[in-house]
Amino acid sequence: MYYTFNNMQAPYYYAYNRQQPMSYKSLQEALSLIKQAIEGEREDELFYDYLISVAPSQEEKDIIISIRDDERKHNRMFRSIYQSLTGQMITAPGQVEFEKPKTYIDGIRKALFGELAAVERYRDIRAGLPSRYYRDMVFEILTDELKHATKYNYILDLDTRRLIDK
Template sequence: MNLYPGNIIQEYSSYPFAFTPVQYQTQPVLPSYQMYQTNLQAVLPLLRRTIQGERNDELFYDYLIQNAPSNQDKEIITSIRDDERRHRQMFKQMYYALTGQTIESTDSMPFERPPSYLAGIEKAIFGELGAVELYRKIYFTIPYTVFKNMVFEILTDELKHASKYNFLYAKNK
C-alpha cells in the first residue's frame, strides 16, 4: 500500500542533502559532519570558558540591576541574573560529571562599566546571542543525552534573555 502520492519522492529528490544510512557508507564521515560528533576533549575547554562567562555575566547584570530606571527593569534583569547563576551551577555539574574535578570561576576579568544603562542593555543583548553560539558548539560536542538536554535548556534560556533585553532596549530608547 502506497501512502504517498507518486510525485512525493520527486519533490524531495532535489533536496540539497542526501543521506546514506550509516551501515551503507563506505567512506568515513565527511568533515562537514564532524561538528555534529561528540568530542569530550573539545567540550572541556568550552565548559571552562562558559563557567567563567556565566560568572562575568552575573556581575555585569548586578551592575545593570543597580542602574535600572524602573522596578520592572530590575525584576526582569534580576530573573536573568538568577538564571545565569543556575546555568553556571549546571555547567559546573556537567564538568564534574565528565572529569571528576571541580572547577571554580574567578573574578579575574575586570569589569568594564558601560557608558550608560542603555549601552549596557545593548551589550547584554549581544552577549546573550554570543552565548547561544557558544552553547550550540557545546551542545554538538558534549556526550550523553542528559547533558545535551541540560545545554538545550540553557541555550533556550539565553534566547529568552536576548528577547527580554531587546524589550528593555526598545522600552528605554
C-alpha cells in the same frame, strides 16, 4: 511499523538503531567551552549587579534579576556537567573587575549581544556532549539564552518608547 529506504522496507527499529554519525564537535571542545563559561561567572555577576543598580524602573530591575538568576542556574548546570564528565571541579578566579558600560542602554546592548554569542558557544558545547542527558541540559540553557535576548530587546523597546514620549 516499517521504514522505506531505496524501495526496500525494514522494521522501524532497524532504521532507527543504525549507527549515527559522530558529532561535528569533540568532547574536548565542549569541555573547554564549558570551562570558559564557568570562569567568566564572576565578571558576569558584577555586570548584572551593575545593570540592576542603574535600571530606570522596577520592571527592568525585575527582568534583569530574573536573567541573573537563570545565569546562576546555568553556571550550576555547567559545573555539574563538567564535574560529571571529568571528575574535576572548576574554581572561579578570585579578584575580577569588569568594565562599566558608558550608559545603561550600552550595557543592555552588550548584554543582548552577549546572550546571542552565548547561544553560538552553547550550541557547540551541546554538539560535543556524549549523551542526550547532558545535551538536554544544555538545550534548556540555550532556550533560556534566547529568552534573555528577547527580554533585552523588550528593554530596548521600553527605552525607545521613553524617548518618543518625551
